[in-house]
Amino acid sequence: xxxxEFKRQYYPAIERVCAETGLNxxxxxxQAALESGWGDSAIGNNLFGxxxxxxxxxxxxxxxxxxxxxxxxxxFRFERVYSITRASNGRFRYEVDREFxxxxxxxxxxxxxxxxxxxxxxxxxxxYRNDVTRFAYEIAKAGYCTAxxxxxxxxxxxxxxxxxxx
Numbered sequence: 798x799x800x801x802e803f804k805r806q807y808y809p810a811i812e813r814v815c816a817e818t819g820l821n822x823x824x825x826x827x828q829a830a831l832e833s834g835w836g837d838s839a840i841g842n843n844l845f846g847x848x849x850x851x852x853x854x855x856x857x858x859x860x861x862x863x864x865x866x867x868x869x870x871x872x873f874r875f876e877r878v879y880s881i882t883r884a885s886n887g888r889f890r891y892e893v894d895r896e897f898x899x900x901x902x903x904x905x906x907x908x909x910x911x912x913x914x915x916x917x918x919x920x921x922x923x924x925y926r927n928d929v930t931r932f933a934y935e936i937a938k939a940g941y942c943t944a945x946x947x948x949x950x951x952x953x954x955x956x957x958x959x960x961x962x963x
Contacts, residue, residue: 798835801963807836807844808960810903818911824929825907827957841899842906846942847913849896856899864891865943888945914941930954 798806808826815822829844830836836844840858849857861879864871865888872878875893884890900906914922914936922935934950936942942949 798837800830800835800959803830803835804960804963807903811907814904814907814911818908818915819926820911820914821927821929821932823957823960824926824932824953825910826960827929827953828933829907829910830956830960831952840897842903843898843900844903844906845910845913847898847906847910849898853898856901857896858899859894859896862893862895864893864895865889865945866891886945886948929957 804826807829808822811825811829812822815825832846833839833844840846840860841856846862849855859876864875865884867888869881869883869889871889871891872881875891875895877894879892879894880890881892882890898906898909900909918939919936919941922932922939925931925935930950930953933953934946937944937946937949944952
C-alpha cells in the first residue's frame, strides 16, 4: 500500500482514537505504517505488531516474523526459531514464529495500542508524546521493540514526514 492510500484508509480512525487517548496521531500513523508495512502486513487489525503474552485473553494469530537482539542467545523466547543470522550492524536477526494480538476492529487495535503505551514502563516517554522522533526513541529505549532506539526513531520520523506530505 502506498502512503496516500494508507493515510486515506487508516488516518481517520487513528485521529478519532487519538482524540480520546491524547497520543499524537502523526506518531501513531507513522508507527502503524512501519510496524504493518504500510498496512500490508497488519495482523487482524493489529497495525502495531503488539504481541500476545501470557496475560492476553483475546484472539491471537501466530505469524512468522523477524526480531533483532544484541546476541544469538535469545531463541528460548520463541516457540519456533527458523534462523539466527548476524546483521550488518552487529545485532542478530531472528526469524521466528510469534503470537500477536488479533482485534475485531481497527479502532479496538488502536485503543489497545494506546493502552500498551500507557503502561508504567513508558511513563517517562509520555512527556514527549507530541514530539514524534523523541517519543519513538523513548518508547524503543523502554523496550517497545527489539530495534535499536535511534534507528527506530529515525524510521518513525521519516515515515511521519511522508504521511504529512500526502
